[in-house]
Amino acid sequence: MTTEQSPLWEVFVRSRRGLSHTHAGSLHAPDAELALRNARDLYTRRGEGVSIWVVPSKAITASSPDEKDAFFEPAADKPYRHPTFYEIPEGVKHL
Amino acid sequence: MVEGDRMAPAAAHRTASVDGAVPEADTAVYEAVFNAAVAADERIEPRDWMPDAYRSTLVRQIAQHAHSEIIGMQPEANWISRAPSLRRKAILMAKVQDEAGHGLYLYSAVETLGVSREELLDKLHTGRQKYSSIFNYPTLTWADVGAIGWLVDGAAITNQVPLCRCSYGPYARAMVRVCKEESFHQRQGYELLLALSQGTPEQHAMAQDAVDRWWWPSLMMFGPPDDESAHSAQSMAWKIKRHSNDELRQRFIDICVPQAKSLNLTLPDPDLRWNEERGHYDFGPIDWAEFREVIKGNGPCNEQRISQRRKAHDEGAWVREAAAAYAAKHNGATGAAVEPSADTADMNGKA
Numbered sequence: 436m437t438t439e440q441s442p443l444w445e446v447f448v449r450s451r452r453g454l455s456h457t458h459a460g461s462l463h464a465p466d467a468e469l470a471l472r473n474a475r476d477l478y479t480r481r482g483e484g485v486s487i488w489v490v491p492s493k494a495i496t497a498s499s500p501d502e503k504d505a506f507f508e509p510a511a512d513k514p515y516r517h518p519t520f521y522e523i524p525e526g527v528k529h530l
Numbered sequence: 531m532v533e534g535d536r537m538a539p540a541a542a543h544r545t546a547s548v549d550g551a552v553p554e555a556d557t558a559v560y561e562a563v564f565n566a567a568v569a570a571d572e573r574i575e576p577r578d579w580m581p582d583a584y585r586s587t588l589v590r591q592i593a594q595h596a597h598s599e600i601i602g603m604q605p606e607a608n609w610i611s612r613a614p615s616l617r618r619k620a621i622l623m624a625k626v627q628d629e630a631g632h633g634l635y636l637y638s639a640v641e642t643l644g645v646s647r648e649e650l651l652d653k654l655h656t657g658r659q660k661y662s663s664i665f666n667y668p669t670l671t672w673a674d675v676g677a678i679g680w681l682v683d684g685a686a687i688t689n690q691v692p693l694c695r696c697s698y699g700p701y702a703r704a705m706v707r708v709c710k711e712e713s714f715h716q717r718q719g720y721e722l723l724l725a726l727s728q729g730t731p732e733q734h735a736m737a738q739d740a741v742d743r744w745w746w747p748s749l750m751m752f753g754p755p756d757d758e759s760a761h762s763a764q765s766m767a768w769k770i771k772r773h774s775n776d777e778l779r780q781r782f783i784d785i786c787v788p789q790a791k792s793l794n795l796t797l798p799d800p801d802l803r804w805n806e807e808r809g810h811y812d813f814g815p816i817d818w819a820e821f822r823e824v825i826k827g828n829g830p831c832n833e834q835r836i837s838q839r840r841k842a843h844d845e846g847a848w849v850r851e852a853a854a855a856y857a858a859k860h861n862g863a864t865g866a867a868v869e870p871s872a873d874t875a876d877m878n879g880k881a
Contacts, residue, residue, distance in 0.1 A: 440646060440647055440648050441850070441853070441854060441857070443641075460635060460638055460703075460704070460707075461638045461641075462634060462638065463647060465850075465853040465854050465856065465857035466853070466856065466857035466860065466861075469853060469857075476627075476631075477631055477634055477635075480624075480627070480628070480631065480711075481711075497577070499577070500575070500577045500578050500579075
């Protein structure tokens with residue numbers, strides 16, 4: 436008798452207080468509690484984390500690589516969003 | 531980008547359309563984008579278009595790598611119950627647990643290419659995917675644990691460090707993690723051999739015997755010579771591999787010779803000597819006939835490794851079934867996206 440492959444989870448680890456959780460990898464587990472325990476054993480064997488999130492991979496909606504140019508293009512033509520866009524006379528301080 | 535986005539509906543659609551009828555002109559555009567990314571040393575990510583052969587090469591290589599980590603647990607686990615001290619026993623357990631972890635990182639990486647875990651395990655169990663031939667050699671004495679750490683893990687590190695820059699993102703990221711952990715493996719092996727080498731004459735002889743048996747198979751881990759390696763040239767063009775088999779083998783030998791000297795052990799090759807002109811150590815001929823025999827399944831432990839793996843998998847079935855049944859029962863509470871199969875529903879009495 437075989438069982439269905441258990442669902443895939445994405446693991447996010449906060450390496451220390453003050454930092455965001457970042458994606459560490461993925462794993463299979465039948466439920467959230469086991470996913471969390473497996474994530475601890477798999478991704479924090481050497482004290483790499485102080486907090487772990489596990490998220491069902493199915494719950495993630497991703498932007499499409501095909502559309503990445505069109506999707507991110509609105510940012511490309513707005514150089515005035517960067518501080519270096521502005522010319523400031525020499526000698527002006529704290530700006 | 532997270533690897534998990536392969537699960538997103540968009541990913542499924544896209545794969546379907548690529549597998550199906552994409553006009554040839556579009557494929558050419560995709561291919562140009564792919565080639566430009568590889569040329570620019572950018573990483574290819576799971577949902578990017580990639581040539582079918584690139585995908586199948588990665589599946590073959592990463593699956594073999596993952597299987598090697600999992601099968602590699604066996605020869606070392608063989609000595610856990612007989613480790614000579616609690617310290618050595620704790621170290622060996624941690625190391626074998628790391629190997630399991632490495633296997634899981636790599637299985638996750640290969641799954642991003644659209645292969646399921648079940649399919650991978652099935653192919654391992656039925657011999658349709660391979661694992662490193664080194665693990666078909668037996669661990670006859672405690673010193674073998676040291677020789678594996680020093681030589682086998684040392685060869686693996688030499689192979690794996692360049693893979694941290696592999697063109698396929700998930701594989702490269704898995705290798706970064708593996709390499710960080712691998713150096714503990716190598717150092718514990720070296721320390722173990724050093725302790726034996728400095729011990730009684732019997733202990734020294736045991737260490738020497740282990741090195742004598744593991745040296746040549748370790749050199750074979752780099753694969754056949756460049757002119758006989760079927761996949762090398764293409765893999766290097768795709769930047770999956772960064773160095774040739776022979777180049778990595780030479781690098782490993784050059785590293786090992788002085789290390790063996792400081793262990794006060796010899797390497798079993800009478801032709802091993804420094805070549806001033808090349809700036810490398812020359813070494814004797816490798817028995818490739820033996821290599822091919824072991825790959826074909828005629829090594830000392832091929833059958834034992836696979837049958838033990840199958841047995842472990844079969845005997846763990848009830849755990850997977852129980853966990854799935856439990857998850858199905860509590861599905862509402864956890865919110866996990868589990869589709870209970872007919873089997874688990876039956877077991878719950880809720881069919």
